[in-house]
Amino acid sequence: GAGVSQSPRYKVAKRGQDVALRCDPISGHVSLFWYQQALGQGPEFLTYFQNEAQLDKSGLPSDRFFAERPEGSVSTLKIQRTQQEDSAVYLCASHVAAGVTGELFFGEGSRLTVL
């Protein structure tokens, strides 16, 4: 596709359930980022991939959060044993170049609601 694609767009989970959120970046984009956006806040950095290598995971809030990008294209963000405070929009962004560029291409986000 022409843009960054995320699925599912909406996910409702019961507390304690595991969820997986998928990101299809723009084809050929080297850099991939995951951000978490709580209601009324700006996006907050979670993790960064350069191709298949996860170079920065300093923003992951706990060890319940795990991200992977095994073949350097599609990425999955997994949240285990979801808690109510995990409710947020999870944004994926990509960029053609490696490293910090700032001018990111974002997907529409996956809105997670934990009951």
Place this chain on the structure above:
Amino acid sequence: DQQVKQNSPSLSVQEGRISILNCDYTNSMFDYFLWYKKYPAEGPTFLISISSIKDKNEDGRFTVFLNKSAKHLSLHIVPSQPGDSAVYFCAAFSYTGGFKTIFGAGTRLFVKA
């Protein structure tokens, strides 16, 4: 510790007038500043950026001003149009600060026809 702050949650402007969105930052090591625009149910889209070595960047109706001594930047939209109604995020990053871009909380702009 909010490194990028947008203190106005919302702004209302008449169509045709100037919109001025403000942003303050605390980290003097930021190298690059950006503005993103976000419509409901969509992801943020890049709007305009400025390097820390410059004080102004202009792109059509959009101009960003940077005042490093005050650690302040602003986005000017002239003339404002109803289609500009959206949430605007100020963002910044440092080349030595890892791979994260730091975002403000956003300002919702309403442009009234």
